[in-house]
Amino acid sequence: MLSIVLCSLLSTAVASALDRKQVKLSKIFHQTRSAHDVHKNIQAGGVTLVFSDDLVINQLPVTSSKKTRLCFFVPDGRLQLALTSMREIKSPQDNAYTVRISEVNTPKSGLQLDIEYDPDRVVFARDMFQRVTREHKLVFYFYDKQLLDTMKTKTEVPMIVHAALDPSVVIDCGHGGHDFGVIGCERIAEKNVCLAVGRKVAEGLKKKGIRVFLTRDSDTYVSLDNRIHEVNTINPCLLVSIHANASNDKNVSGIETFYFNRSLCSMQKKISNDTNSIGSAIDMHQKELTTKSKQLAQAMQEVVCKEVADSGAIQVVDRKVKAEPLQLLMGAMVPASLIEIGFLTNTQEAKLLLQDNYQLRVANGICKGIINSM
Numbered sequence: 393m394l395s396i397v398l399c400s401l402l403s404t405a406v407a408s409a410l411d412r413k414q415v416k417l418s419k420i421f422h423q424t425r426s427a428h429d430v431h432k433n434i435q436a437g438g439v440t441l442v443f444s445d446d447l448v449i450n451q452l453p454v455t456s457s458k459k460t461r462l463c464f465f466v467p468d469g470r471l472q473l474a475l476t477s478m479r480e481i482k483s484p485q486d487n488a489y490t491v492r493i494s495e496v497n498t499p500k501s502g503l504q505l506d507i508e509y510d511p512d513r514v515v516f517a518r519d520m521f522q523r524v525t526r527e528h529k530l531v532f533y534f535y536d537k538q539l540l541d542t543m544k545t546k547t548e549v550p551m552i553v554h555a556a557l558d559p560s561v562v563i564d565c566g567h568g569g570h571d572f573g574v575i576g577c578e579r580i581a582e583k584n585v586c587l588a589v590g591r592k593v594a595e596g597l598k599k600k601g602i603r604v605f606l607t608r609d610s611d612t613y614v615s616l617d618n619r620i621h622e623v624n625t626i627n628p629c630l631l632v633s634i635h636a637n638a639s640n641d642k643n644v645s646g647i648e649t650f651y652f653n654r655s656l657c658s659m660q661k662k663i664s665n666d667t668n669s670i671g672s673a674i675d676m677h678q679k680e681l682t683t684k685s686k687q688l689a690q691a692m693q694e695v696v697c698k699e700v701a702d703s704g705a706i707q708v709v710d711r712k713v714k715a716e717p718l719q720l721l722m723g724a725m726v727p728a729s730l731i732e733i734g735f736l737t738n739t740q741e742a743k744l745l746l747q748d749n750y751q752l753r754v755a756n757g758i759c760k761g762i763i764n765s766m
C-alpha cells in the first residue's frame with residue numbers, strides 16, 4: 393500500500409478545541425545531494441514540510457545581510473515533531489543554505505520559517521502540493537547556481553545524464569521489519585510479497601548487465617527518509633518502488649503505477665531571484681524528471697499488465713498510470729515510479745501473488761518496463 397500518510401512523531405491523544413484550529417507541521421524531510429553528484433544534479437537540496445491541513449503562508453520583510461534571507465510565516469502553525477520549539481536544517485556539504493523553523497507566540501501565534509542562502513551558490517524556489525487526504529506539502533528547493541549558469545548557454549543538452557554503458561537501477565521493496573504494509577487475505581503480509589518480487593526484478597536486471605541496488609534485501613525496516621537518502625546517494629538512472637495494494641472492497645483488483653508530476657500537483661511555484669533563463673532551466677529540469685518518470689510508469693504498467701494477461705491466470709484489471717505526490721517519488725532526485733502489483737485484499741490476486749511463477753511474471757514485466765524506458 394502507498395506510504396502516503398506520514399506518521400506524526402507525537403501522538404495527539406487529546407485534541408483540545410484550540411488544537412483543532414492549528415495547522416500541525418507533522419514531518420520535515422531534507423533531501424540532499426551526495427558529494428560525488430555535485431557536478432551532475434542541479435538540485436543541491438530540498439526541504440519538504442508536511443502539514444496536517446490547509447495553510448496560509450505569508451512572506452515577511454527581513455533586514456538585509458550578506459546572505460539572502462527570506463522569512464515566511466504560517467499563522468496558527470505548530471510543530472508536531474518533538475518537544476523542541478525550533479528546528480534547524482543545514483545544507484550538508486557547505487553553508488549554502490539554512491532553514492530554521494520556530495514556533496512563535498508574539499505578535500501572532502504561528503510557525504516562522506527563516507531561510508538563509510548564499511545567492512552566489514544556490515537559487516531558491518518554493519512550491520506547494522496538496523493531496524486528497526488534506527495533507528499539504530510546502531517544499532523549499534535549493535538549486536545549484538553554478539550548474540544552472542552553465543545550462544543557460546546550452547539548454548538543449550539533457551540535464552539528467554547517465555553513462556549509457558553503466559546503467560544502474562534502485563529497486564525499493566516496500567515496507568519490511570515491523571512495518572508489514574497491507575495484511576491481506578489469509579494474513580499475507582505485503583512486505584514479503586514486495587521483497588520476493590523485488591529480488592526477482594533485481595536478478596532479471598543483473599542478467600542484462602544492469603547494476604542493481606536494493607533499498608532492503610531482507611526483512612528489515614528501512615525508513616522512507618533513509619530509502620530516499622540511499623537513492624540520492626547512489627544516484628541511479630531510475631528508481632522503481634514495489635508495493636501491493638489493499639481495498640475495503642474485496643472485489644477490487646488490478647495493477648496501477650504512480651509517478652510524481654511536478655507541474656500537475658503543484659499549487660503555486662515561486663522562484664526567487666530568477667532571471668528568465670534560470671527559471672526556465674529549473675522548469676526544464678522538473679519537466680524532464682516528470683517526463684522520464686511518467687515514461688517509466690507507463691512502460692512498466694503496460695508490460696506488467698501484458699505479462700499477467702498472457703499468463704491466463706487472471707483477467708487483469710489495468711488501473712492505469714496515475715500522478716501522486718508520494719514522499720518517495722518526491723524525494724528521489726532521479727526518474728522514479730511506484731508500482732502496485734495487485735490487491736492482497738482480493739482472494740484471487742492474493743493467492744497468485746504468493747506463487748513463485750506469478751511473482752516471476754510480474755518481475756519480468758517490471759524488468760522489461762525498466763529496460764524499455766532506459
Ligand SMILES: [Zn+2]
Pocket residue numbers: 393394395566567573574582635636
Ligand atoms: Zn505499500
